[in-house]
Amino acid sequence: MTIYPIAKKSIAFVLLSLAFFQTKAQQAALGPYAPTPLEMANAYQLSNKLDTAIRNIPTNNDIVPFWKKDGSAFWYKKNLPNKTWEYYYVDAANGKRKVAFDHDIVAKNIEKITGKKQNPLKLQFAELYFADQGNTAKIKIQDNWYQLNLSDYSLTNTSDTTIYRYSAKKALQQRRSRWQRNRESIKSPDGKYEILVRGGNLLVVNTETKAETQLSTDGNADKPFGDFSWSPDSKNIIAYKTDPKEIKKVHYVLSSVPGTTRGELKSREYMQPGDDFTSYQPYIFNVATKKAVKVDADPIDFFGPQELHWRNNNSRYYTYEKVDRGHQRFRVIEVDVLTGKTRNIIDEKTKTFIYESRIYTRYLPKTNEMLWTSEQDGWQHLYLVNTLTGKQSLITKGNYVVRDIDSVDVVKRQVWFRASGMNANEDPYFIHYYRIGFDGKGLIDLTPEKGNHNLSFSPDRKYYLDTYSQVNIPPVTELRLTASTKKIAEIEHGQKDAFLATGVKLPEVFVAKGRDGKTDIWGIVCFPSKMDANKTYPVIENIYAGPHDSFVPKNFLPSSEMQSIAELGFIVVQIDGMGTANRSKAFHDVCWKNIADAGFPDRILWLKAMAVKYPNADITRVGIYGTSAGGQSSTGALLFHPEFYKAAVSACGCHDNRIDKQWWNEQWMGYPVAKHYEEQSNITNAAKLQGDLLLIVGEADENVPPESTYRLADALIKANKNFDILSIPGMGHSDGGVYGRRRKRDFFVKHLLNAEPPNPNVSK
Structure with a gap:
């Protein structure tokens, strides 16, 4: 028989479909778990008791020396x-x-x-x-x-x-946020002058004679000069002519302030996507000649003026970093102080996005070099850049992700870093710690054991403590010698016995192929401790698909809200689908201008494959819950995938990316704000609602404005849709707290188990 070269993806889908239908047949022979009111009340009690018992057993996941x-x-x-x-x-x-x-x-x-x-x-x-x-x-x-x-x-x-x-955190290279402003220095390095701004113009004052010298004349109160820095030789000042833009405000009302009879209005500045930014045009002022040179560069119109980096013992050239609004271009720009001319040492462009907060830079002025991280080859890697020529050399390379830089040894020319995905035989999200030479040679794995690692060094870095675990394997803590990575002693070794004695089932790791038929999608599954092999159970997904990270737990996890919910008669899962971070650039790019995707094509395939392996999972009854970005995605599940998801609980969701914070949404949805923002809005698509929805919102949310949820409610009402909403007075950005979490469980019990949760309004 001839097999034609159809895509492996298609074969995988056919095989999965066949297995899925076989599973459906198996499930037909099983009866659905359908608890009586008494059984349901007992399940709540047992869930609380088991949760308390597990939490009273220590994990020692984090040994702090x-x-x-x-x-x-x-x-x-x-x-x-x-x-x-x-x-x-x-x-x-x-x-x-x-x-x-x-x-x-x-x-x-x-x-x-x-x-x-x-x-x-x-x-x-x-x-x-x-x-x-x-x-x-x-x-x-x-x-x-x-x-x-x-x-x-x-x-x-x-x-x-x-x-x-x-x-140990002191030893780490802390990445400086580009939201931080340039560090102003009023006094010159030689102490002879101080900067003064008057009427929007720049002046210097002689610290001995108190004589004033005016350096600019075209500044004013509306467009003043400011954000200044001195050159190391005290001869020049770099200052910025500012075009200020007012930051608009958002508001909320505290309804239930004790001792009052009126609501209390709260207002604060809050930038939303598309809002105008203050811009800064750089100038160079020579103190002796009073000459002003406009830097040959566009104004900085995203973030503010950044820290300046001067060549070693050289006051003629400085560099600064510039991220273009829209996150599609990152530059390290060098400026000639004498002429104002510029050149790009680094000029990275992309058709999708550059993840700004993951960019690491470290300047090495003595050798005219810098360290820099980039995803330009498809994976987040570390580069050595010659700042004189702009030549880039890969330090790390391969199909893995450099997660963070811990420290840099300039003398030994080594970088100490964290990475995931280097070991082919384990979870690609497990973090390991490494060191490597600037030349890309001498790679050493400081954490050779399988698992997710957390490492800390002694003050002299002679020793380090390594704690590692997996979601269902307790932590081990080892003391090792840094020079050789030799294990000196095992300090702690966790055991499962005490947890298993409670009856709890530890989470299981499950992997299935994503939408492309070849990429592994990783997740975990939590089962009820008293699961009946002859019954099927609804499935609930805990979702957070924010593109800024990955979210499935990797450390030992005997106790969690997921497990507590599972004890009521559910199979609870968590998945990292495409569009989340810490995999390849292509994996991450799925989110670009596409947050509504939320990895759902991968999640649904994963859940179908999971049901093949675990026939007790009834994926005709699937619920989903999430908070913040997870609140957006969980509602989106009902709007965009109603054929699969049947019930959702969404807390403080950013239901329209135009309403939420500017910095987060423009990073993934892009700039300018265009039609795709509207097309992916839960509010715009509210009329598509099928299934059962509970919205939870805190009236004092200062992360995602509460009106995001209220506007969704308004749209649902106008579309004549049934839904539930829980507004919690005084609460900020939250899943609803203890009360909200109880209402979430009750909602799923009612709509997925078709059972009655205990009624706290009825006295016992």
């Missing part, structure tokens, strides 16, 4: 059952771990000196620092300091409050 200044030892707090804890002390050289002190004796001595009862397994210290090879400790309890002698446990008042605080 507190290092001694010399890096020879650290202490950490280990969580114990029932929200108690103990302190442990570790000698880094050999990894020997011991209980830091006798908790009972310390508790008794604290009681004696403070007069307050102490629980030895709940000792709370505002500060704790070990010294003298771990023989003494300084502790702060509320506002008082004590010295603890660990030889005899004597506790004395002390006025010596000197301790060493170290946070």
Whole structure:
């Protein structure tokens, strides 16, 4: 038989369809889970009890080391059952771990000196620092300091409050947001002059003689000069002529302020897509000649003036970064101070978007180089750029994603970074830590074990602590030697037994092909602990499809809202579909001007494939819930995919991308605001509603304006659609809190299980 070269995608779809229909036949032999009112009430009680029991078992997913200044030892707090804890002390050289002190004796001595009862397994210290090879400790309890002698446990008042605080985060290269303004410096580097702005014009004042020199004459109150910086040699000032634009306001009313009988109006500045930005035209002013040179560049009309980077020991050339509005062009521009002429060191353009907040830059003026991240080859990678020639060299390369830069060793010319997807045999979202040379050689995996990793270094970076886990595999914490990555000791090793003893089922990882028939789509599945093998259960999807990240949990997750909902008689899932971040550029680009897509073609295929593997999943009864962007997507599921999704709970959704915040929406939906914004709006498409919908909104939401939900409600009313809405007085950007989460569960019980949830209005 000849097989013609039809697309593998088509074959995959045919196979999935055949398996799906076979599953439907299997499900027909099973009965739907249909609880009685009493069974439903018991399910709520058991869900709450199980949730409490699981949460009282510690996971220790995040072991935080507190290092001694010399890096020879650290202490950490280990969580114990029932929200108690103990302190442990570790000698880094050999990894020997011991209980830091006798908790009972310390508790008794604290009681004696403070007069307050102490629980030895709940000792709370505002500060704790070990010294003298771990023989003494300084502790702060509320506002008082004590010295603890660990030889005899004597506790004395002390006025010596000197301790060493170290946070591993200090060592990380923190990416500077381009929303931050240029750092102004009034006084010149040599201290001889100070900048003064009067009537919108720029002046300098001699700090000795107080003589004033006016440098500009065409500024005024409407278009003033400002946002200034000095050249390193104090000879020139870079300043910007500003064309200000008023930021429009949004409003809300607090309906239920205690002690009042009237609503209280709240207003604040809030930029929405398409709003005008203040623009800044750069100029160079020479202090000695009073000459003004207009920089040969377009005004900065997106973000504000950025930090200037000067060549090493050279005050003639500086560079700045410019992101064009619409996020389709990023430049590093060099300016010649003498002429105002410019050239582009980096000029990246794309037909879709450049993810601005993921751009990393680090300037190395001594070698006329810079480090920069870009997705120009289809994956987020790190480049070394020669700032004199503009030549770019790939440091990292391959079908994986550089997630973040931890630090840069300029002397050794190494970059320490986080990445995911490098290991072909595991979840492509698992984060691993690496170091590599500027030349792209000498790649070292600091975290070789399979799992999602979280790593922190000692102050001298001689040692590091690596904690890793998977969604259904408890965390392991290891102490390793940085130079060789050799494991010194295992510090903690979590166990499943205590969780499984409660009866809970740990989440399962499931992978299926996406819309292209070849890309793996990853998600997790939560089952009820008392699932009857002879019953089918409705499926509920927890959705957040914001393009700014990926969202399916990767760390050990025995307890979650998803599991708590599952205990009521549902199979609950979470999926990262196309259009979310942390995969290839092509995977991410699906969201471009297309947020309404929300990865639904991938999600629906994933759910169908999941039902083939797990016949107890009834995907004729599928619900969906989400908050914020998830609120938008969950409503969109009913509007754009009513053949599949039957019920939705949407909290504080950004139901129209024109109403939500400018910076987030223009990043993905583009600029200018065009017809596609309207076409993808839930409000515009409200008349398409099928299925059951509950809207939740906090009246004091300062993230997504509440009118986003109210305008959707207005459109649904005008379209004569049935829906429910819950407005919560005083609440901000939220899923509704405890009350909203209870109403969400009740809604799904009623509309997917066709059962009656417990009625709190009926006294027992």
